[in-house]
Amino acid sequence: xxxxxxxxxxxxxxxxxxxxxxxxxxxxxxxxxxxxxxxxxxxxxxxxxxxxxxxxxxxxxxxxxxxxxxxxxxxxxxxxxxxxxxxxxxxxxxxxxxxxxxxxxxxxxxxxxxxxxxxxxxxxxxxxxxxxxxxxxxxxxxxxxxxxxxxxxxxxxxxxxxxxxxxxxxxxxxxxxxxxxxxxxxxxxxxxxx
Amino acid sequence: xxxxxxxxxxxxxxxxxxxxxxxxxxxxxxxxxxxxxxxxxxxxxxxxxxxxxxxxxxxxxxxxxxxxxxxxxxxxxxxxxxxxxxxxxxxxxxxxxxxxxxxxxxxxxxxxxxxxxxxxxxxxxxxxxxxxxxxxxxxxxxxxxxxxxxxxxxxxxxxxxxxxxxxxxxxxxxxxxxxxxxxxxxxxxxxxxx
DNA sequence: TCCATTTGTCAACGATTGGTGACTTTTATT
DNA sequence: AATAAAAGTCACCAATCGTTGACAAATGGA
Numbered sequence: 330x331x332x333x334x335x336x337x338x339x340x341x342x343x344x345x346x347x348x349x350x351x352x353x354x355x356x357x358x359x360x361x362x363x364x365x366x367x368x369x370x371x372x373x374x375x376x377x378x379x380x381x382x383x384x385x386x387x388x389x390x391x392x393x394x395x396x397x398x399x400x401x402x403x404x405x406x407x408x409x410x411x412x413x414x415x416x417x418x419x420x421x422x423x424x425x426x427x428x429x430x431x432x433x434x435x436x437x438x439x440x441x442x443x444x445x446x447x448x449x450x451x452x453x454x455x456x457x458x459x460x461x462x463x464x465x466x467x468x469x470x471x472x473x474x475x476x477x478x479x480x481x482x483x484x485x486x487x488x489x490x491x492x493x494x495x496x497x498x499x500x501x502x503x504x505x506x507x508x509x510x511x512x513x514x515x516x517x518x519x520x521x522x523x
Numbered sequence: 524x525x526x527x528x529x530x531x532x533x534x535x536x537x538x539x540x541x542x543x544x545x546x547x548x549x550x551x552x553x554x555x556x557x558x559x560x561x562x563x564x565x566x567x568x569x570x571x572x573x574x575x576x577x578x579x580x581x582x583x584x585x586x587x588x589x590x591x592x593x594x595x596x597x598x599x600x601x602x603x604x605x606x607x608x609x610x611x612x613x614x615x616x617x618x619x620x621x622x623x624x625x626x627x628x629x630x631x632x633x634x635x636x637x638x639x640x641x642x643x644x645x646x647x648x649x650x651x652x653x654x655x656x657x658x659x660x661x662x663x664x665x666x667x668x669x670x671x672x673x674x675x676x677x678x679x680x681x682x683x684x685x686x687x688x689x690x691x692x693x694x695x696x697x698x699x700x701x702x703x704x705x706x707x708x709x710x711x712x713x714x715x716x717x
Numbered sequence: 718t719c720c721a722t723t724t725g726t727c728a729a730c731g732a733t734t735g736g737t738g739a740c741t742t743t744t745a746t747t
Numbered sequence: 748a749a750t751a752a753a754a755g756t757c758a759c760c761a762a763t764c765g766t767t768g769a770c771a772a773a774t775g776g777a
Contacts, residue, residue, distance in 0.1 A: 481674070534723080573725065
């Protein structure tokens with residue numbers, strides 16, 4: 330052993346992290362197919378063969394890079410009338426906050442033309458979004474309500490971050506919260522239309 | 524000339540149409556990068572070189588295949604309270620109706636990882652969606668309102684047709700009209716939240 | 718029938734892709 | 748200093764990509 334057992338900031342771990350960082354950036358910008366192993370290596374300033382050496386294949390590298398933890402709040406503990414606002418603010422935090430990585434951008438951009446990524450995105454929906462929304466309304470409704478919420482939020486992400494439609498990209502956080510929050514509130518709780 | 528001037532059902536025109544049909548199907552299924560010229564040729568049962576012979580490059584073939592005419596109705600002539608319902612029904616007609624081709628699927632699937640297609644999609648927004656929605660509310664608001672409508676509709680298309688999230692794909696037309704129609708009504712007209 | 722135009726076939730090009738393996742250099746322990 | 752393991756370099760393979768040009772077959776007017 331080089332130093333001590335509990336933490337090993339070994340040389341290789343730093344390279345490994347550099348590769349993963351470069352991969353996350355490029356997958357988020359160009360998607361799975363658009364980012365080549367050579368591109369990743371170039372951004373990490375290493376040899377392309379090292380990418381395969383540390384991660385055994387491009388698929389495995391993508392799997393490591395596309396880890397998504399939405400960290401959705403427990404909707405059962407907050408004010409029932411604030412669910413929509415909570416969801417849209419959390420959405421903005423995920424996509425524009427400094428803490429959370431580009432995981433969702435990676436997954437969304439890749440899922441369109443890559444079946445493997447699409448399945449991972451459906452997993453995020455089934456394992457993270459749907460369970461959280463189950464307690465916001467009739468549990469028998471959970472899938473439908475989670476699907477409606479996702480359709481609005483993924484559409485917003487598409488227009489604002491991927492396609493960059495000028496009017497949508499220019500919206501302020503306040504505007505987004507005020508206009509889309511109430512829609513999410515209705516979708517999430519299953520309330521009838523006006 | 525072979526036959527007469529006005530219509531020329533020449534041999535080559537049929538081949539040309541076969542290629543374009545095959546290209547539309549494959550671009551809609553796998554996007555610009557995912558569909559190769561050889562795939563298109565195989566589906567059209569011809570030689571790959573013919574694809575280049577009739578359309579000079581893959582870019583040009585894509586341009587011909589990705590023509591989108593939403594044929595949105597004039598919102599100024601219909602009942603003001605029925606705008607949301609009209610929009611969502613027209614959306615379903617575009618995506619599931621027999622008449623309109625897979626143009627939007629082609630464009631949406633390709634625009635994610637292909638800058639060229641993304642620009643074409645922004646053109647559709649600027650030239651077809653935004654002008655129609657201008658008359659549905661305050662014209663100074665047109666871009667914002669059109670952007671919000673697009674975010675919901677593109678998100679629905681993504682979840683239902685591209686990602687195929689089970690709960691969203693399972694929604695009936697009536698359910699979609701009833702739940703999303705009112706949201707589009709609010710977005711399109713610029714009405715305040717509840 | 719002759720012949721020019723159209724239509725289609727075939728092999729190959731240069732570039733890029735994911736991936737492999739032999740090799741050299743660095744590192745750190747004995 | 749000697750040496751074994753780790754870390755990094757390099758050349759290359761097989762496949763696929765868009766695209767090209769030389770060639771053969773079909774077509775139809777003269």
